[in-house]
Amino acid sequence: MEIENRKSKIETPPAGRVQRQITLPLRKATEIAWKNIRMRLSRCLLVTSGIILALAFLMSILASDAMLEGMRQWMAGFNAEHSAEFRALQQRRRELEDRVQPLYEHLHLAAIAPPPLEAEQKKLDFAATFGLSVAELQRQVGALPGPADGLITAMTARPELIETMRQWIAIQGELRATIRRLNGPEELRALMQSSGVSTEPRAVAADRIQTRWLVGLALLVAFVGILNAMLMSVTERFREIGTMKCLGALDGFIVKLFVIESLFQGIVGTLIGIALGLALSFIGQSITYGRFAWMQVPWGSLAAAVGVCFLVGVALTVAGAVYPAWQAARMQPIEAMRVET
């Protein structure tokens, strides 16, 4: 054994001399931290899933609230007397009503007293002609200008009525859509009320307080969940920290190691959590409010909520890992190793 005869570039100083331990570059800490994450991937994912859940909860509450607020604003803006959109729609509605009226009367008269058909004449195939059945058409545009049977008989006898019918369908369809848009706020209000969301200004204010509680609760869940996960994962490595100190690691190096590890976990977990939370609230609001959810999406407040969630998630993760790691690093190595894990 020739330990003295080595390839090292490190000189061992004589007895009685002491030097200062070198500070390793950040790159070295990153290398070791990255290796740690890769090797402990399953454990790491378990901890990260805690972060993801907490952040998804927080994000979905903030996002749902922001979207609800967006819908309220849309409603308020639409109903305002000077709303250009509202006036334009009303104008359009009158135009369409004026145009649909003569078509309606024309078809109606033909339908209630259809001309007799010749004995062997085959009735018009409604579905083939208009591309949809009578029932489907009724669902789309509402009541037809007359009894369906009469209409079909009339159109069979007088084929020029088919074109009139087509025009009526087009205009009536647009009219229905316009009326629906005009009635949007009422429909939304009904939807909100049926799902227990307030629409009256005073109740909305009370709701906000409730939401604040909910956000507080979500923050608490994130706080406790993330700190617990990180504390656990660091505490089980106390022995490792003690060993590293025995091998010559500086306190700062150990803290750096855990900052990098937790930063990585925090960023990944938080981003996934935010995406999950956003998706959940988008889907949830779409199911409950349909098209209204997308009428006036408050992208600004959503972005702010994402920012808040990101900061909360990453800061909590790093704090939750670094505080115990720093505590362990400050201990005498022998004490750190003695801690039961």
Add this chain to the structure above:
Amino acid sequence: MTESAPTSAPDTAALSEYTVRTIDVTRVYKMGAEEVHALRGVTVSVQRGEYISIMGPSGSGKSTLFNMIGGLDKPTSGKVYIDEVDIAQLDAYELAWMRCRKIGYIFQTFNLIPVMTALENVMLPMIFAGLNTADAQDKAAEILRKVELGHRMMNKPAEMSGGQQQRVAIARAFANDPAIILADEPTGNLDLQTGTKIIELLRQLNRDSGVTVISATHDHKMLAVSDRIIWIRDGKVDRIQNRADLKIEAGTIQGAQGQEIH
């Protein structure tokens, strides 16, 4: 083991040189209002290249003295010199340097880093010492081959037996060519045969490299190869036995030890 050649480690030139000296060391722990005197004035000197065992019953202050010598704990009063450096005077950076370069630790529970391979475990102290990765790799591989683990370099601790893990730990302790190897019950978690091999390895490395080995142990086999045994009782040095006395009293030591432990 008693048949091995008479001690050759401390030749006359080295006799004046001590790797570890403690002078009237006391250590008081505060447990609430109560003061526990773990050490009550211990003065010992360990020569370069010696193979020392520290013995004593639980609560005798043996572990405290051991930690003191290893720079893992600081005395309440008195002085501890490691390689002629007073450890009480060191700041965190100097202490880390001492642990990295002057002392190699071997633990009862091996304490390998579980996510690292044997090679990476041995490289770690070298990385801390500032050696570049390529050189560290070469040197770590060389040491691992010396402890006959050349074929397990890429294995993780969980994939190795206890004896193999302890040999990796020994290789790691030797990574930076320390002046002292501190072994805390190195055979405590190993079976008889494996323990014997570990002791032989430590003794061989001690002879070959002239490193000072200090171990806290209950293991008879460990005592048998020691140059000196320091018996600690009630926070004081009870007696120090030299190898020469050891041979004569071989029977009585084992008897005495039995009483001490049980």
